[in-house]
Amino acid sequence: MALWLYRLGRFTFRHKWWIIGAWVAIVVALGVLTSALAPKFATDFSLPGTDSDRAMSVMKTDFPAQNDQLLKASTTIVVQADDGLANHTEQIDALAAKARTLPEVVDPQAIANPVTVAEANPAMAARVLSPDGTVGLIQIQQDIPRQDLTPADMAEFEDLLAEFRGNGLQVEGTGALMQVFEPGGAAELLGFAIAFIVMIVAFGALIAAFIPIVTGVLGVGITMLLVTLSAKIIDVQQSATTIITMLGIAVSIDYALFIVSRYRSELNLGGSREAAAGRAVGTAGSAVCFAGLTVVVAVSALAVVGIPFITQMGIAAALAVVIAVLGAITLIPALLGAFGRFAFKPRIPGLHHGDEPDSAPSNGLRFARQLTRHPLPWAIGGLVVLVIAAIPMTNMELGMGSTTDKEYAATQLLQHGFGEGVNGALMIVVSDADGGNVTTAADDVVAHVKTLDNVANTTTLTWIGNGANPANPQAGATTALISVIPELSPSGPETQHLMEQIREYATTSPDGATVNVGGQTAIMADISSKLSSALIPFLVVVVGLAFIILMIVFRSLLVPLIATVGFLFSVCATFGATVWIFQEGHWGLIAHTKPLIAFLPIFMVGVVFGLAMDYQVFLVTRMREEYVHDVPAKESVIIGYQHGARVVASAAVIMISVFAAFMLSSDTTAKMMGFALAAAVFFDAFIIRMVVVPAVITLLGDAAWKLPGWLNRLLPDVDVEGTAIRKIPIEPEADPSAGQPVVV
Structure with missing residues (x-):
């Protein structure tokens, strides 16, 4: 495999303009197709095999009007006055009149002062007015599918509420117009900005830092367009796209970072840039392919949950990772070829540039020597930190509420006047x-x-x-x-x-x-039930397949075992930290505490397990590469750490930044997801992969790299270490005009 990737790297480097043109042409073609076909995402929501799905199927057939209304926008205005709503008749009447002007209202006359409705129809009183007359409901039905509501619609409704709030009258809203999906943008831009800064520090140069950004944008764009186009053929829900930007950006940049870093290291050995690109793709590209494969396995296994929208999210994430891998092994060498000798220019003064000799002292080298000198205390210390962080996990609660933070005030009023369940029939x-x-x-x-x-x-x-x-x-x-x-x-x-x-x-x-x-309440309950019952089978599938992949990569039983057990520690620590902040409310990061969203555990395990194995592959393959080329076990850990730590640390910081940026969202669920993923990457990358794993491998010595003979014969030899490539002589630069010494 390494030799094949070596040839691919040289080919794409040599035919750089064709490769770059092909990637750009694909984006343009997909964009034109999407614009011409105008595919729409599915609006139906199904949970095959559940009681709620059977109920909704019957409603769709026998009660089409009621079922249709469940899919249409339904919003409630909640009004409250301590001195009684009857004392605010003029204000509430004006509010109802203004609400009737909202777009496509189904029955304008039904939008009325709850006090007036209760007086005119006593049978309806209990549905619109609290017994003490202080809380009332104004129902708004619109002939607009819920998913077609826009942020502008929500803003208009919020302005309406604010206009009539005051003078002792509290006016709040809950329902469709308060649950409009707000498209992202700020989080992604912030993630890109931080990633660019991190890569400038990692490479010490501007152009090299720019290259991974290009691949990230193109990769995410292609994935998003492909998923959108697929909605023309099959039923795809828009939720499938939510993971693409979050995971696609992160892995695209990470994989590009790894290839570019290895290319720079290979340049330092001398020879032509084309050969260096081939060696980088043949060695680092092999690790990228297997790291990507573990992520694809992890997120694709979300299909075992049996919930269509989660399956679609897993498939979309897997597609994003596949395209990120393809970009890393084809587009990256082509871009390196296009920039040529300017790839690592201009150099940033005061930063390490990666062209220092291996003997030069660095923070990675110093830490590796300290770690391997006292591996047991470091391993124990790292695990103790994770165990302490995991303690709040014992109080973890899972829930599947559908209300947003913007509806909190309204739900409190509903609870006071009518009971919490009034909107959860x-x-x-x-x-x-x-x-x-x-x-x-x-x-x-x-x-x-x-x-x-x-x-x-x-x-x-x-x-x-x-x-x-x-x-x-x-x-x-x-x-x-x-x-x-x-x-x-x-x-x-x-x-x-x-x-x-x-x-x-x-x-x-x-x-x-x-x-x-x-109904929505039953659907949410059934989702939680399916997620809980699927967690163990999901873990078995993911861990089992990933273990086999890691055995193939490392030719070892103990190294994959260490990787897997370490991941369990980091996941428990993440759950503990998330419970401590979002469920128990420490640090004041959120205004309203809530149980962890029910799909967080299985979703986080799928995504983070794949990413954790990325860092395992990136860091430990270099250790194995040195070991199989006759470097002593302890020294191979030091050399592998020296070469890989900076890249893994940079990749982890980028990933953490991309995920943590989603905490800028006003929605607690988005904040929770962003925090949990960022915390998981932090715990796993910086404590498990960069402390515990190298410490335990050092303790095991030669035993870490042993594999039973019979199993060794069964597993395919993929040559991740690039043994075949090392046999190829380093050839001089073919173009004399490029200069005699290779200046990086």
């Missing part, structure tokens, strides 16, 4: 497999639900049918729909228990009807 669907009348079964379900705890609307609880007569839809109904409003939080354990009680009753219903529970 459980949608019960009662149907007959033979198409028979469901009146008796529906009445029985309603009667049973009224006896359960945590039901807020027992006095008004009833069912609607799909009968042919709009005036009396219960007559001849073959399917019934019951909306149950829980008293307590939709994401709380009490509501989860209520849903389980209804589903348990469904299995013992004496009427022979089928009973399913759907």
Whole structure:
């Protein structure tokens, strides 16, 4: 493999303009196709095999209007006054009148002062006005799909709320117009900026620092366009694109950084730039390919969860990584060829430039000598730090709430006036497999639900049918729909228990009807359940496949084992730190504490395990490369650390910066994801990969690199160390005009 990559590196370096042109042409062609075809992301949300998915399927067929409305924008204005809403009639009337002017309102007359509605229709009073008359609801239905709402729509609505807030009246909003997805930009730009600064420090030159940025932009652009285009053929949800910028930028820059650094090292050995590019791609490129493969395995394994949008996120992430690898082994050498002898110009005074001899003292060399001199204390110390960080993990809670931080004030008012569950209704669907009348079964379900705890609307609880007569839809109904409003939080354990009680009753219903529970609250609960049940199978698949890949790379059993066990320590430390800040509220980073988002553990494990193995491959392959070329075990750790530590540290800082930049988001979930990924990379790169792993390998000595003979014969020899390349003589620069000595 190394020899093949060596030839590829030389080929792309030699035909640089064709390669660069091909990459640019692909971006342009995909952009034109996307613009011409105008693909749209899917709006349907499914959880195959779950009770909520079956309920939503029945609703889609038998209650199309209600199902359609669930997909359309529905927003609630919550008004509150300590002295009673009746004392603010003029202000609330003006608010309702202004709300009717919002785009595509379905029933403007339904947008009215809750006090007026309660007086005109006492039966509706409990739904719009709190018993003490201090909290009221104004419902807004719009004929706009939720995903089509824009940040401008949200801004207009927030301005509306602010206009009528004051004079003793509190006005807040919750629902679709407060949950609009705000496109990123600031986080990505900040990540790029920090990455550029880090690479200037790493290379000591401007042009070399610019090269990985180019590959990152092109790689992420191609991936985003491909995923968008695929929506024209298959159902793809927009959530699939969220991981592309976060992971695609980071790995593209990391892999480019590794190739460019190795190219600079190979230049220092003398010979032509073309040969140096070939050697860099043949050695570092091999590590990049296998590092990328571990990330692809890790994120693709998200498919075992069985949730379509998470599967799509995993596939999109895998595609981003594949394109990042292709960019590293083709576009990078082409760009190095295009810049030629100017690649490492202009040099930045006062910074190391990477052309110092191996014997020159450096921080990496000094630390490696100290680490290998006392490996046991360093290994124990690193693990103790992670264990301490992991302690808060014992209190970890997982949740799947759908409300945003902007809705917090409104939800507090709802809790005070109506109960927390007013916006988290459980949608019960009662149907007959033979198409028979469901009146008796529906009445029985309603009667049973009224006896359960945590039901807020027992006095008004009833069912609607799909009968042919709009005036009396219960007559001849073959399917019934019951909306149950829980008293307590939709994401709380009490509501989860209520849903389980209804589903348990469904299995013992004496009427022979089928009973399913759907709605957003049930969907979120089913997502959490599937995520929890899939975590162990996911870990088995990811760790098992990655272990095999690492055995092939390192020709060892112990090194992959160390890598895997170390990752478990860093993951536990990350969970502990995330719980400490976001669930327990330390350091004041968030205004409102909340449980960890339910998909964070499995998502973080998938992404960070792949990245952790990246750093393992980047750092330890150089150690093995020296060891297999007859360098003593301890010395090989020092040399490998000296050459790899700076690159791995730079790559980790870039990755941390890209992830941490997402903490700029106003949304706590985005902050949580960004913090968790950044913390995981910090713990794993700087403590596990750069302290614990080299310390343990030093303690093991020659035993670290042993592999049973029978297993050695079974595993393919991929020559990651570039043994075949070392046999190729270093040829002089072919172009005399380029100068005799190679100046870096």
